[in-house]
Amino acid sequence: MTTLDNPAARAVALTKLYGEGEAAVRALDAVDVDFRRGEFTAIMGPSGSGKSTLMHCLAGLDEASGGRVYLGETDLTGLGDRALTELRRDRIGFVFQAFNLLPVITAEENMLLPMRLAGMRPDPDWMAQVVTRLGLRHRLGHLPHELSGGQQQRVAVARALLPRPDVIFADEPTGNLDSHSGAEVLGLLRASVREVGQTVVMVTHDPVAASYADRVVLLADGHIAGEIDSPTTDSVIETMRELGARTC
Numbered sequence: 001m002t003t004l005d006n007p008a009a010r011a012v013a014l015t016k017l018y019g020e021g022e023a024a025v026r027a028l029d030a031v032d033v034d035f036r037r038g039e040f041t042a043i044m045g046p047s048g049s050g051k052s053t054l055m056h057c058l059a060g061l062d063e064a065s066g067g068r069v070y071l072g073e074t075d076l077t078g079l080g081d082r083a084l085t086e087l088r089r090d091r092i093g094f095v096f097q098a099f100n101l102l103p104v105i106t107a108e109e110n111m112l113l114p115m116r117l118a119g120m121r122p123d124p125d126w127m128a129q130v131v132t133r134l135g136l137r138h139r140l141g142h143l144p145h146e147l148s149g150g151q152q153q154r155v156a157v158a159r160a161l162l163p164r165p166d167v168i169f170a171d172e173p174t175g176n177l178d179s180h181s182g183a184e185v186l187g188l189l190r191a192s193v194r195e196v197g198q199t200v201v202m203v204t205h206d207p208v209a210a211s212y213a214d215r216v217v218l219l220a221d222g223h224i225a226g227e228i229d230s231p232t233t234d235s236v237i238e239t240m241r242e243l244g245a246r247t248c
């Protein structure tokens with residue numbers, strides 16, 4: 001089986017309704033999409049097009065109203081709360097716009113916290129590689145408030161990378177960063193894909209951020225509206241303009 005027919009995550013006829021009756025909002029309407037292993041995919045689209053909803057359903061944070069969601073071979077639809085919690089803990093990494101570091105423990109303790117809670121230890125070689133790549137070797141003992149925003153987000157990326165999850169879902173990971181810090185975080189995500197085959201799925205409004213991805217999946221009005229392979233900032237801006245979308 002090739003990686004093409006064995007995606008890391010997949011939505012099949014995924015439909016998500018919020019509310020009921022006349023007031024119901026169809027946030028996703030029979031969406032079919034695959035996220036290939038070892039690939040960096042950006043999800044883009046106008047405000048309200050369903051990006052966050054798609055990501056939340058893929059990551060087991062929100063329940064589908066119809067269709068199926070798979071993480072590898074595992075069908076998430078129908079899993080109970082406990083199984084979903086374990087799946088998120090053991091197989092998914094998250095990076096959010098807000099860095100979500102615990103303020104009273106050091107950068108290193110923050111990086112290791114999810115693994116400690118799961119009773120796991122990181123492979124020392126892998127930990128050393130991530131820390132080196134992070135460029136924060138001399139900041140590991142610092143508390144989050146002693147770090148810049150970019151440094152805090154790099155700690156959050158390391159925290160997601162250390163357990164080697166099946167997929168890292170990143171929701172506007174550079175939304176709170178200046179362009180220099182944003183480029184560092186995006187470079188780190190891209191390197192994790194290129195160098196160790198991590199799978200990353202990122203929601204973004206930013207064409208520059210999307211240009212770090214291998215592929216852009218475009219959403220409009222709860223539907224897949226297209227794809228861009230090997231995106232550049234210009235090709236993303238042009239395609240978003242054609243979609244009539246807000247791109248900043």
Ligand SMILES: Nc1ncnc2c1ncn2[C@@H]1O[C@H](COP(=O)(O)OP(=O)(O)OP(=O)(O)O)[C@@H](O)[C@H]1O
Nearest residue numbers: 018019025027045046047048049050051052053054
């Ligand atoms: N909890 C909710 N209850 C009701 N409607 C919701 C809820 N969450 C999202 N929606 C609606 O579902 C649609 C898709 O929302 P979603 O947040 O997925 O879009 P998005 O593309 O991520 O938007 P943005 O770029 O503004 O973050 C929107 O019409 C939104 O108003």
